[in-house]
Amino acid sequence: MRFVVFLLWLMHFLPLSIQAAIGNGLGWVLYKLARSRTRVARINLKLCFPELSDTERETLVRKHVQSFMRGALDHGLLWWAPRRRLEKLIRIEGLEHWLAVKDQPVIWLAPHFMGLDAGGTRLAMDYPAVSMYGQQKNPYVMQLLLRSRTRFGTAELYSRQDGIKPVIKAIRKGLPFYYLPDQDFGASDAVFVPFFGVSAATVTGLSRLARVGRAKIVPAISRQLPGGQGYVLTFYPAWENFPSDDVEADTRRMNEFIEQRVREMPEQYFWTHKRFKTRPPGEAKFY
Numbered sequence: 001m002r003f004v005v006f007l008l009w010l011m012h013f014l015p016l017s018i019q020a021a022i023g024n025g026l027g028w029v030l031y032k033l034a035r036s037r038t039r040v041a042r043i044n045l046k047l048c049f050p051e052l053s054d055t056e057r058e059t060l061v062r063k064h065v066q067s068f069m070r071g072a073l074d075h076g077l078l079w080w081a082p083r084r085r086l087e088k089l090i091r092i093e094g095l096e097h098w099l100a101v102k103d104q105p106v107i108w109l110a111p112h113f114m115g116l117d118a119g120g121t122r123l124a125m126d127y128p129a130v131s132m133y134g135q136q137k138n139p140y141v142m143q144l145l146l147r148s149r150t151r152f153g154t155a156e157l158y159s160r161q162d163g164i165k166p167v168i169k170a171i172r173k174g175l176p177f178y179y180l181p182d183q184d185f186g187a188s189d190a191v192f193v194p195f196f197g198v199s200a201a202t203v204t205g206l207s208r209l210a211r212v213g214r215a216k217i218v219p220a221i222s223r224q225l226p227g228g229q230g231y232v233l234t235f236y237p238a239w240e241n242f243p244s245d246d247v248e249a250d251t252r253r254m255n256e257f258i259e260q261r262v263r264e265m266p267e268q269y270f271w272t273h274k275r276f277k278t279r280p281p282g283e284a285k286f287y
Contacts, residue, residue, distance in 0.1 A: 001138055012076030016089060017228025023073045027066030038065065041271040043286055048196035049266070063267035067224055071114040078121045079148040089230035090122035097235040098176070098218050105215035106176040106238075109206065111258045112183060112270035115222030119233035120178055123220070124149065130156040130170035131178040164209070171213035178220070181205050182258055183270075184277045192280050193252040196259055201278035207243040207250035217242050221261050224268055 011019055031038060038061055045057045052060075077089065098106065108129070110116060123129060133149070136142040149155055156175060158166045171177050181203050190201040210217055219236040243250050262269045276286050 001140060005140075005144065008073065008076035009080055010076075011073060012080050015228060016074075016077070016230060019073050019077075020070055020227050023070030024066045026073070027069035028062070030069055031062045031065040034065070037272040040274055040287060041065070044271045044273075044275055045266075047198050047276060047286065048262075060267050061271070064269075064271050067114045067268050068272070071117070071224060074118060075148075078117055079144065079151075083125055083152070086122065086125065090118050091230070091232045092122060092235070093232055094235035097237045098220075101216045101218065101238045102176075103174075105171045105174065105213045107171065107206065107209060107213070107215045107217050108176050108178045108220040108235075109217055109254070109257075110178050110180055110220045110222070111261065112180060112273065113222050113224075113261075113265070114268045114270070115224045115231045115233070116180070118224075118231040119220060119222030120149070122231070122233055123176075123178065124155045125152045126154070128154045128156075128175055129178055130158070130167055130175040132158050132160055132162075132167060134160055164205075168209065168213050171209070171215055176218075177209070177213075177215070179206065179209070181254070183273055184275055187278050190278070191248050191251055193248060193255055195255045195275065196262075198276055199280055199283075200255065200276055202251050202255055204247050204251050206254050207247045210243045210250075219257065219261075223265060 011022070014022075041061045041064055042057065045052070045060055049057060049060075077086065081089075098108075108123070110119065120131065131149075133145065136145065146157065149157060156166075156170055167177055184201050185203055187201055189205070190203050192199045193202050194200065195202070206217065209215065217239040219239075220233055221236065222231055222233045224231055239253075242253070274287050279285055
């Protein structure tokens with residue numbers, strides 16, 4: 001692992017266009033070799049895009065794996081590149097949407113697109129915020145991730161094992177919460193609502209946190225740009241009438257919004273995650 005990290009450190013000195021070309025090449029190799037992961041992506045894409053041909057979906061699988069590898073290599077930049085370079089490579093659009101509500105508690109809705117970490121790093125450079133992280137099995141990797149995510153001195157990070165109370169406290173004192181609620185964590189604290197027409201176990205945290213923290217929801221979507229153009233994080237207008245009195249309706253609304261963004265860049269969503277792993281009682285498993 002230390003050797004891999006060393007290679008990432010070396011590569012971060014390269015122009016991003018060269019890194020992108022290397023990432024695409026390694027992604028093609030991974031596409032050929034990582035059969036279990038590409039199988040998950042194929043199942044997800046067949047469920048979500050039944051209207052596409054097998055050939056079209058297979059092209060999406062390949063592009064997704066290449067996008068994944070590009071994002072993985074770009075972590076060297078996120079971990080070690082100087083502020084000035086990152087400011088050029090990661091742009092922010094729609095900042096006015098967040099600034100319009102910044103004096104209130106805010107949750108940044110940040111779904112799992114390939115630019116997720118780039119967007120989070122860019123925001124952490126300028127704006128104090130709070131986020132959560134999952135524990136890594138490798139202590140060295142865990143230490144590296146924590147150091148990189150706090151190297152600009154503006155982020156508060158809490159482990160999922162810490163529970164949600166520290167996050168609620170941070171939201172109430174004015175720190176935006178960079179929140180990633182769009183993965184399958186099981187049936188606990190989740191409801192089954194459609195995602196691309198397929199019933200998906202979806203955590204209800206966005207609605208519940210918005211209510212408890214009295215927070216506005218401002219989506220923050222990160223996009224990986226072609227070649228060496230970097231990334232762009234786009235803020236969307238704060239949601240009106242959210243949360244409602246219906247947690248399930250709120251969660252459905254979140255999935256509908258994410259689905260719209262996925263359709264804009266389908267190769268960049270995290271399709272190798274088993275998004276439909278948890279099934280309603282009596283329903284057959286997909287994977």
